[in-house]
Amino acid sequence: MQVSSWRKAAITASFLTLAASTANAAAGPLDPTQGGAGGRIIRVTTLAKDGPGSLKEAVEAKGPRVVVFEVGGNIDLGRDVLTIAEPYLTIAGQTAPSPGITIIRGGIDLKGHDVILSHIRVMTGADGKPHFSDWEADAFSSVAAHHVLVEHCSFLWALDENMSASGPRFTGKTLAEWRANTSHDVVFRDNLAAEGLAFSSHPKGEHSKGSLIHDNATNITFYRNVFAHNVERSPLVKGGAQVLMVNNLIYDPGHRAVHYNLMNLEWTGHPYVTGEITAVGNVMRGGNSTDADLPFLTIGGDGDLKYYGQDNRAVDRFGKALPMFGRYGETKARILQQKAPLRSVTGIPVLPSGEVETSVLQTAGARPWDRAPDDIRVLFFVAEGRGEIIDDEHQVGNGYPKAAETRASFNPAAWNLDTMTPRSGRYPGDQTGPQEKLSPRDAAMRQGGV
Structure with missing residues (x-):
């Protein structure tokens, strides 16, 4: 079988185990759902935001379904949000012809269950809206959704969070009911969450945020994601939430990286619930926008956090070690360090933290074999220690x-429909060699023309 070039790079980065399951492998230790596997195939044939053949029409269809793409380019939501409510759905962006599918001027709210979202780019953007206005979309958020896998997606320029798991805090009468009625069993794997816009159109003002895990959300996993150039929330874990973090890279956080906060103002009249974070093999690296002496994990608010950490590292932009813990607010909240993981990592491939950066920069984000220019820019800047938090x-x-529309028929016989991987081993638009974005002069120099 012919092997994709990006898979070869992943193998050389000591990533053979996970590289074998890049798209929608339905048997991985972290996969909470099979999505729409076994259901009917729905073809997206237009880049229009709605109507016949659109992505919106496909996600609103009922019953198990696998959404494939016979068109590539930008889906312009026109400052709107795509809502996914119907369950048993797989959105397979890897099937699109090059350059893949990019959603612009919008975001995705997922309100259903048993959904897989793969290889989609979302670039929300301010779109010229003034400061403190009403445009505050997430690039992606689950809203009381459950059994969700979000993998190999790129989320840039959100006005609220880039990728989150949210929902109501206290729907029901017991803690079990609270947790059942908000987001749970959500996996974020191999995504790029970058450049949340800071002083932009959000009505609260500064709002460059990576990920929010809302109060009482449980069984939320971050595995091999890249967070870059977000002021804070990489992620923010709220009161009573339970999160597993393995082999993530956090680059250039502004004021906070990982943080926990059960706010008394939000829990008035409810008994506090202790949150949980298990963090293994993660890397935080300061950049040009990072506060001096920023800790890996800070705690605020009023409630306690149970925390287990192993082989995590935090360094400034020059490689000097940073503290692991800090706090904001003079309150009674405590970090309760544990001697054993609060969530098992058995069966999950875990890299030593010293290998994480090289590995995840090869694989995180949408279509690593066929990257978009802004993904290339962000990832190269992470590797080079460049870039900063932006407002617009x-x-x-x-x-x-400004991607041109492309078209190619989807041939089911060419794909393993159980895993949504190509039988040839090569994805649409597969490129060889490094995907560096070069200026015309640099390209000419590489070819010996200058």
């Missing part, structure tokens, strides 16, 4: 990408 998408170029 135009600070890093010409705004939204």
